[in-house]
Amino acid sequence: MGKVRKAPENFVRPDEAGTVFAEARAGRRDFIRGAFAAAATAVAANAQAQQAAAGEGDPNILELPAHSKGLGQPVVTDGYGKPSKYEANVQRRQSPGLTQTKQASVSFAPLQSLFGIVTPSGLHFERHHQGWWDIDPSKHRLMINGLVKNPKVFTMDEIMRLPAVSRFHFIECGANTGMEWGNVAVPTVQYTHGMLSCSEFTGVPLITLLEMAGADLKKGKFILAEGADGSSMTRTIPVELITSGEVLVAYGQNGEMLRPEQGYPLRLVVPGVQGVSWVKYLRRIEVGDMPYAAKDEAIHYVDLMPDGQHRQYTSIQECKSVVTTPSGGQILLDQGFYNITGLAWSGRGKVKRVDVSVDGGRNWRTARLEGPVMSKCLTRFNLDWVWNGEECIIQSRAMDETGYVQPSYQQLRAVRGARSIYHNNAIQSWAVRANGEVANVQLA
Amino acid sequence: MGKVRKAPENFVRPDEAGTVFAEARAGRRDFIRGAFAAAATAVAANAQAQQAAAGEGDPNILELPAHSKGLGQPVVTDGYGKPSKYEANVQRRQSPGLTQTKQASVSFAPLQSLFGIVTPSGLHFERHHQGWWDIDPSKHRLMINGLVKNPKVFTMDEIMRLPAVSRFHFIECGANTGMEWGNVAVPTVQYTHGMLSCSEFTGVPLITLLEMAGADLKKGKFILAEGADGSSMTRTIPVELITSGEVLVAYGQNGEMLRPEQGYPLRLVVPGVQGVSWVKYLRRIEVGDMPYAAKDEAIHYVDLMPDGQHRQYTSIQECKSVVTTPSGGQILLDQGFYNITGLAWSGRGKVKRVDVSVDGGRNWRTARLEGPVMSKCLTRFNLDWVWNGEECIIQSRAMDETGYVQPSYQQLRAVRGARSIYHNNAIQSWAVRANGEVANVQLA
Structure with missing residues (x-):
């Protein structure tokens, strides 16, 4: 159901758009009733309705579909169920040619x-530095060492007996929307923003493990997290993030054990921080008194600035949003009513407000946020819209609880130039053409 | 990782239980540090730790596991990912012999x-009355008729263009825990409570569709919801539930389209009400002025009372909870610290509090609720516990925001007898034997 497809003629008439907008702005409860009045009265009650509701073919032939007459599939056809065959096109996808090998690569979540x-775990974006593994949890260990009184090695069983917490958080790769820095407008939201996912994580606060090991949190200002895969992935994390209790050693994701591509059986969850720090296949935490300057923080995941210098250790994902429908590659097949929907998030706390423009940023309307709005978590927004068939530019602009406002490309490039790869949180623009095609565009 | 497995000796010593409980009751921040102090000091720092953390075999042989040296699997190995092979045992399961056919049957979610x-959609419980179908969404229709000015037939595309909302809700079959009425203690929480799941649903409030059809909501006091499968499933729903905006015509579940077993492409979501009313493969809504007394409400899903009469139309799922670990069929392989965890829910609003007893109901401690606590949604609770190796009975008791307290079996049977099948929300008891085995028991 990825595409926006054809609705019947006059479903909502564009010439009602004025009234509809006025009512929407006034927040009137009967906005929808108003918007659909013409469409509703145009549909006559008739005998065909019953047949059409049966769901099959020619409404003049009174025949029930097979599924209304027959015996369906039995329970536990799959002990672990799968999506409908009609949804087979909804997949995470690799961007052809983006990387030289498929082991040091990315697959994007189909946000559209x-x-x-x-995010369903089967569609969670992937970022591997040396491929993924399905590690036997009975053999996996987590060591805590460094500035600790009692270095410890935990089995999975030991970790899973400890006091657990469950929390919803987004994870975004620092390189998400990276192609857009250089004005390479990739075609769909899957490729512009699809290194973004959100799950309910379950695990043990890292602070619990550090306390059990007797960590010296006066001298110890940083930890190094190390993964057990072949990429020697190590990242420094400041202790302040950990003492707050936010950083988790997680084994659960969306109700079940982590997926192998997401670090099974153990990964670090570092809310608000770019994905690379959420070390997968976590096997070691070392407590130290200075940043470790590991390869994946000293050389990679840095931002090249206009003056040739680079920003380092900029790991918090700033406030950002994107409209997922309508979005690039979708086609509006007729005029009339649409539900504009999208996602907003901030690495610094809760999303406070999302505004949407359908005229390239001249006018903005505030979208409805779906609850619960949680800290360092995706927030879904929705806005009523009637398309009059003319060309237009759709954008969203999020604000977080710190007061930070998502910048335009103009604002962002004024400070950071156009040579970066990472940490692009600019406002995304989708152009709707008169023929209904939606395309990725960048406004000057 | 379903079972609670062996942890090293002295992980937490049972003779510390007194101190640990006292500290827990006092709510001291360093409870955990205290609880684990002995265990931590018992672990010496040694060269083997590094090797053990590598995750393989004999710690005297310094060899990294294959996954720390090699090239792993590429991205998009599956466009739609799967759980680890080590989790293959985590499945929904049918209770052998519970029903005569697998099309009119149940599979239970592995809550343990x-x-x-x-609930991962692949593990969501199933209840079919005549099997499940994978219906082509381009052919599916939803008709609104009855006491409406303008009967309407919606395509899926039309529905998906309407203003959408997303909300987290539990769904529980009215017959969940049904075997326990007659004191048939089924062995595991999967079979006692596994007709329970929880998802984020996305769809259109039913009131929107009724307003578009010009429903007469003065005369119209009830609606009839009808499914498109072969079971002729129809259920009456009072209009008050719909005008509140809570009842949804849903197409999305946990971020993706509904699964076929859950009514793809369209199901009714009736928060707080038993699962049978969440009509799957939804194809028709009729507005009427009296209850429809359909077969699945007049004859089935009624409660046989001690005096031979039966309760009808008792569709709200009352406040209930269950400990999922430790639970029946699990084995505690040693004494010491455990995280007691479970689920609580209420069809009347938010869970307010969950108390846990480890002595068969004589003493209760209040568990920690994981946020966000949402209305008519599962709430996860956790409680620290040190097992001293003696026999004990673990129970949980939930309270909701209306002040309703989950009853004991004694209290429930005093009113309802023991001949019902449906609407059993009594307190569940798990007995921990001295050998660590956990069993389902019913207290007099």
Whole structure:
């Protein structure tokens, strides 16, 4: 159901758009009733309705579909269920040619086909530095060492007996929307923003493990997190993030054990921080008194600035949003009513407000946020819109609880130039053409 | 990772239980540090730790596991990902012999292996009356008729263009925990409570569709919801539930389209009400002026009372909870610290409090609720516990925001007898034997 497809003629008439907008702005409860009045009265009650509701073919032939007459599939056809065959096109996808090998690569989540805030684990974006593994949890260990009184090695069983917490958080790769820095407008929201997912994580606060090991949190100002895959992935994390209790050693994701591509059986969850710090296949935490300057923070994941210098250790994902429908590659097949929907998030707390423009940023309307709005978590927004068939530019602009406002490309490039790869949180623009095609465009 | 497995000796010593409980009751921040102090000091720092953390075999042989040296699997190995092969045992399961055919049957969600509140869609419980179907969404229709000015037939595309909302809700079959009425203690929480799941649903409030059809909501006091499968499933729903905006015509579940077993492409979501009313493969809504007394409400899903009469139309799922770990069939392989965890829910609003007893109901401690606590949604609770190796009975008791307290079996049977099948929300008891085995028991 990825595409926006054809609705019947006059479903909502564009010439009602004025009234509809006025009512929407006034927040009138009967906005929708108004918007659809013409469409509703145009539909006559008739005998064909019953047949059409049966769901099959020619409404003049009174025949029930097979599924209304027959015996369906039995329970537990799959002990672990799968999506409908009609949704087979909803997949995470690799961007052809983006990387030289498929082991040091990325697959993008199909944001244009997703609803709400939970990303199904089967569609969660992937970022591997040396491929993924399905590690035997009975053999996996987590060591805590460094500035600790009692270095410890935990089995999975030991970790899973400890006091657990469950929390919803987004994870975004620092390189998400990276192609757009250089004005390479990739075609769909899957490729512009699809290194973004959101899950309910379950695990043990890292502070619990550090306390059990007797960590010296006066001298110890940083930890190094190390993964067990072949990429020697290590990242420095400041202790302040950990003492707040936010950083988790997680084994659960969306109700079940982590998926192998997401670090099974154990990964670090570092809310608000770019994905690379959420070390997968976590096997070691070292407590130290200075940043470790590991390869993936000293050389990679840095931002090249206009003056040739680079920003380092800029790991918090700033406030950002994107409209997922209508979005690039979709086609509006007729005029009339649409539900504009999208996602907003901030690495610094809760999303406070999302405004949407359908005229390239001249006028903005405030979208409706779906609850619960959670800290460092995706927030779904929705806005009523009637398309009059003319060309237009759709944008969203998020604000977080710190008061930070998502910048335009103009604002962002004024400070950071156009040579970066990472940490692009600029406002995304989708152009709707008169023929209904939606395209990725960048406004000057 | 379903079972609670062996942890090293002295992980937490049972003779510390007194201190640990006292500290827990006092709510001291360093409870955990205290609880684990002995265990921590018992672990010496040694060269083997590094090797053990590498995750393989004999710690005297310094060899990294294959996954720390090699090239892993490429991205998009599956466009739609799957759980680890080590989790293959975590499945929904049919209770052998419970029904005569697998098309009019049930599969239970493996609650003992789940975390947090989101049920992975692949593990969502199933209840079919005549099997499940994978219906072509381009052919599916929803008709609104009855006491409406303008009967309407919606395509999926039309519905998906309407203003959408996303909300987290539990769904529980009215017959969940049904075997326990007659004191048939089924062995595991999967079979006692596994007709329970929780998802983020996305869809259109039913009131929107009724308003578009010009429903007469003065005369119209009830609606009839009808499914498109072969079971002729129809259920009456009072209009008050719909005008509140809570009842949804949903197409999205946990971020993606509904699964076929859950009514793809369209199902009714009736928060707080038993699952049978959440009509799957929804194809028709009729507005009427009296209850329809359909077969699945007049004859089935009624409660046989001690005096031979039966309760009808008792569709709200009352406040209930269950400990999922430790639970029946699990084995505690040693004494010491455990995280007691479980789920609580109410069809009347938010869970307010969950108390846990480890002595068969004589003493209760208040558990920690994981946020966000949402209305008519599962709530995850956790409680610290040190097992001293003696026999004990673990129970949980939930209270909701209306002040309703989950009853004991004694209280429930005093009113309802023991001949019902449906609407059993009594307190569940798990007995921990001295050998660590956990069993389902019913207290007199």
